[in-house]
Amino acid sequence: xxxxxxxxxxxxxxxxxxxxxxxxxxxxxxxxxxxxxxxxxxxxxxxxxxxxxxxxxxxxxxxxxxxxxxxxxxxxxxxxxxxxxxxxxxxxxxxxxxxxxxxxxxxxxxxxxxxxxxxxxxxxxxxxxxxxxxxxxxxxxxxxxxxxxxxxxxxxxxxxxxxxxxxxxxxxxxxxxxxxxxxxxxxxxxxxxxxxxxxxxxxxxxxxxxxxxxxxxxxxxxxxxxxxxxxxxxxxxxxxxxxxxxxxxxxxxxxxxxxxxxxxxxxxxxxxxxxxxxxxxxxxxxxxxxxxxxxxxxxxxxxxxxxxxxxxxxxxxxxxxxxxxxxxxxxxxxxxxxxxxxxxxxxxxxxxxxxxxxxxxxxxxxxxxxxxxxxxxxxxxxxxxxxxxxxxxxxxxxxxxxxxxxxxxxxxxxxxxxxxxxxxxxxxxxxxxxxxxxxxxxxxx
Amino acid sequence: xxxxxxxxxxxxxxxxxxxxxxxxxxxxxxxxxxxxxxxxxxxxxxxxxxxxxxxxxxxxxxxxxxxxxxxxxxxxxxxxxxxxxxxxxxxxxxxxxxxxxxxxxxxxxxxxxxxxxxxxxxxxxxxxxxxxxxxxxxxxxxxxxxxxxxxxxxxxxxxxxxxxxxxxxxxxxxxxxxxxxxxxxxxxxxxxxxxxxxxxxxxxxxxxxxxxxxxxxxxxxxxxxxxxxxxxxxxxxxxxxxxxxxxxxxxxxxxxxxxxxxxxxxxxxxxxxxxxxxxxxxxxxxxxxxxxxxxxxxxxxxxxxxxxxxxxxxxxxxxxxxxxxxxxxxxxxxxxxxxxxxxxxxxxxxxxxxxxxxxxxxxxxxxxxxxxxxxxxxxxxxxxxxxxxxxxxxxxxxxxxxxxxxxxxxxxxxxxxxxxxxxxxxxxxxxxxxxxxxxxxxxxx
Numbered sequence: 085x086x087x088x089x090x091x092x093x094x095x096x097x098x099x100x101x102x103x104x105x106x107x108x109x110x111x112x113x114x115x116x117x118x119x120x121x122x123x124x125x126x127x128x129x130x131x132x133x134x135x136x137x138x139x140x141x142x143x144x145x146x147x148x149x150x151x152x153x154x155x156x157x158x159x160x161x162x163x164x165x166x167x168x169x170x171x172x173x174x175x176x177x178x179x180x181x182x183x184x185x186x187x188x189x190x191x192x193x194x195x196x197x198x199x200x201x202x203x204x205x206x207x208x209x210x211x212x213x214x215x216x217x218x219x220x221x222x223x224x225x226x227x228x229x230x231x232x233x234x235x236x237x238x239x240x241x242x243x244x245x246x247x248x249x250x251x252x253x254x255x256x257x258x259x260x261x262x263x264x265x266x267x268x269x270x271x272x273x274x275x276x277x278x279x280x281x282x283x284x285x286x287x288x289x290x291x292x293x294x295x296x297x298x299x300x301x302x303x304x305x306x307x308x309x310x311x312x313x314x315x316x317x318x319x320x321x322x323x324x325x326x327x328x329x330x331x332x333x334x335x336x337x338x339x340x341x342x343x344x345x346x347x348x349x350x351x352x353x354x355x356x357x358x359x360x361x362x363x364x365x366x367x368x369x370x371x372x373x374x375x376x377x378x379x380x381x382x383x384x385x386x387x388x389x390x391x392x393x394x395x396x397x398x399x400x401x402x403x404x405x406x407x408x409x410x411x412x413x414x415x416x417x418x419x420x421x422x423x424x425x426x427x428x429x430x431x432x433x434x435x436x437x438x439x440x441x442x443x444x445x446x447x448x449x450x451x452x453x454x455x456x457x458x459x460x461x462x463x464x465x466x467x468x469x470x471x472x473x474x475x476x477x478x479x480x481x482x483x484x485x486x487x488x489x490x491x492x493x494x495x496x497x498x499x500x501x502x503x504x505x506x507x508x509x510x511x512x513x514x515x516x517x518x519x520x521x522x523x524x525x526x527x528x529x
Numbered sequence: 530x531x532x533x534x535x536x537x538x539x540x541x542x543x544x545x546x547x548x549x550x551x552x553x554x555x556x557x558x559x560x561x562x563x564x565x566x567x568x569x570x571x572x573x574x575x576x577x578x579x580x581x582x583x584x585x586x587x588x589x590x591x592x593x594x595x596x597x598x599x600x601x602x603x604x605x606x607x608x609x610x611x612x613x614x615x616x617x618x619x620x621x622x623x624x625x626x627x628x629x630x631x632x633x634x635x636x637x638x639x640x641x642x643x644x645x646x647x648x649x650x651x652x653x654x655x656x657x658x659x660x661x662x663x664x665x666x667x668x669x670x671x672x673x674x675x676x677x678x679x680x681x682x683x684x685x686x687x688x689x690x691x692x693x694x695x696x697x698x699x700x701x702x703x704x705x706x707x708x709x710x711x712x713x714x715x716x717x718x719x720x721x722x723x724x725x726x727x728x729x730x731x732x733x734x735x736x737x738x739x740x741x742x743x744x745x746x747x748x749x750x751x752x753x754x755x756x757x758x759x760x761x762x763x764x765x766x767x768x769x770x771x772x773x774x775x776x777x778x779x780x781x782x783x784x785x786x787x788x789x790x791x792x793x794x795x796x797x798x799x800x801x802x803x804x805x806x807x808x809x810x811x812x813x814x815x816x817x818x819x820x821x822x823x824x825x826x827x828x829x830x831x832x833x834x835x836x837x838x839x840x841x842x843x844x845x846x847x848x849x850x851x852x853x854x855x856x857x858x859x860x861x862x863x864x865x866x867x868x869x870x871x872x873x874x875x876x877x878x879x880x881x882x883x884x885x886x887x888x889x890x891x892x893x894x895x896x897x898x899x900x901x902x903x904x905x906x907x908x909x910x911x912x913x914x915x916x917x918x919x920x921x922x923x924x925x926x927x928x929x930x931x932x933x934x935x936x937x938x939x940x941x942x943x944x945x946x947x948x949x950x951x952x953x954x955x956x957x958x959x960x961x962x963x964x965x966x967x968x969x970x971x972x973x974x
Binding site: 116119120121122123124131170173174175176177179266267268269292295296299300303352353489490492493494 | 579620798938939
């Protein structure tokens, strides 16, 4: 039998801010605006630059202080014409999308037999050079998980599958999309080739196309596929982070860093990834801004380039390494409800985590005791000493649409979006005014 | 209070055939084969010709008699490169698909302001010549209906909207897809321009894109769109119907014609439209074939070209006008369960309809008293005197995927597919052996 949980009182001012946030309209307004007025915004693109201008205008109009862009350069990969088709024995087109950092095929494309692997592990066991002149086809399926952990396991086919296939001499690689849907919209995403490995053409099939290709493989005989990817690295381009403050009354108490990322993949309009995250965190920060003085500065950052390398998060940490960040948290897992909270508060700061859990409980949020993930954009700041706070969103639908053309506004449930704003508002209200020292290594400030 | 329904006995042989069909595997096998081994098969295409060869081989192997192709020619329209984008004030790509019979844009595309219409009716009320140099944007939404009737009302925007816009001088027309989903896969389908009206470029936006464009319109100001459609009529091409018989013992009793269409749109693999229909009717006919002698010949036809003009159904009726067809029925509304039966049996033949309704009741099928629709492929045969029988499938999900890239095998629920086979088997068992005369004008044979 479980022990009865300790009862922790919730500050009525925190509860009032939390409950008011359940009627939030700002987060919807922001993500509606970003997806309608900007749309897709790949890192280093003109659209991403327009998104920064849009962000500065909106955040300034909302009354945030110190709103500005912090620019940096990053290497950019771009998608050109892409197509694929089965040539024999069952000729028909296939829906694909090139993976970020994919190599290009010859201009006229390439045609080769496919070699089927049920998983990345099977690909890894293929003999060296056994894929010479062949297209590896890795087709592991992904099941939805609330905590998103299936992305890590199924995702290996994308993260490192292309490098593995290249090392074994493959002419190209096709993977089943890393997604939990059964649709025709392939899932984009980066892959990485280590130094010394020449990138090969690498693309994701839609789940439905991968299943069709699997059925062809099961009939036996050689399946030949034509693949064309006019995808290229185009060198350094400009990106940037948009920074906005809610100044606190006690500069020595440190900064609470929150945000999401402004860039998106090119196929959808970047609604759940990560228009929702920038909107949720901005709406919560705005509620702090409007609710009177608070002890700690809340800093909202809409990071550039999360998708292709996390250059935004690294640039922020580098530019601000002289400042004391006591908490760092990111919203980058869609717009479905927050179901769990996990924090790194320990020692003298542990009561802050307990108060946060108590304040979030009425929103249906359960406390977790796992490792804090943080998120790509805030990991460098957490690594530098800030305490991570995870407000985990449900991932049960996220990978149906993640990195696909279907990442559009209509995938956002306004009621769940408001619950997110309430959770983030609660978190900010608790940590911004916590009397405990919050700081690197368990609380020396 | 409703009157108690009349009790009609069900022939145990009919019931046994019906119940055995609930374990059918042939329909799945056929639609799996057609979508995997052939895939999309536009009318007049090489893929449609491969589908005919595949069909003859499969139907012959199944033991059908008199399996053959009846060829005819038809005018063919083909899709080339297609793209669209908002140019200002919110530049971003739009997902579109050209409508069948669309005109082409200039090779470099055209750019023009859009004029928004909430419905086809609003477009119809626009002043003559008011659309000169503009792109009409008709954005009526469609709600799902079990009987599919919303297709007729919402569909006007596609069926006749382009001709109406052309008549008012529009440079082009964009319509919200005629579909009940919120996804990014635009819904294809034909439109028609009357003699004397020069076809204009006409395309469907995905529902999500139409909603995004509507949001831009609501912000006020001119929205300019670039549209490129390299779509063309390419002249006469060869198509054909695949015909297969289950011969009856009494040639004078007339033919029971059933089937679906073998052609499909090019975006999906033609699973629900209409791989399911050809598979369901073939599986039912095969059960009759294997169940001993029956009075009437059951003729299975897999029609060519339903999608772009119904040339297949017309060619069949023309070629077979000397034969007595007593019943004609088609499965062309997906793979979801049959929920209603409607027939044209009257007079001396009325008891056949009653026995059919009674035999279908255990499958959850309700009797309807509305007009019999028949279906594009069998309408010419019904017009020539055959009695129509409608086994109406639920349309609640059909228009989520109809004519889109999402029309793939995974949209078929195997259990509902089997219920369809049971319903069709029941229908064939009842009408093939009905002792009543079944014939033109209520039963003179």
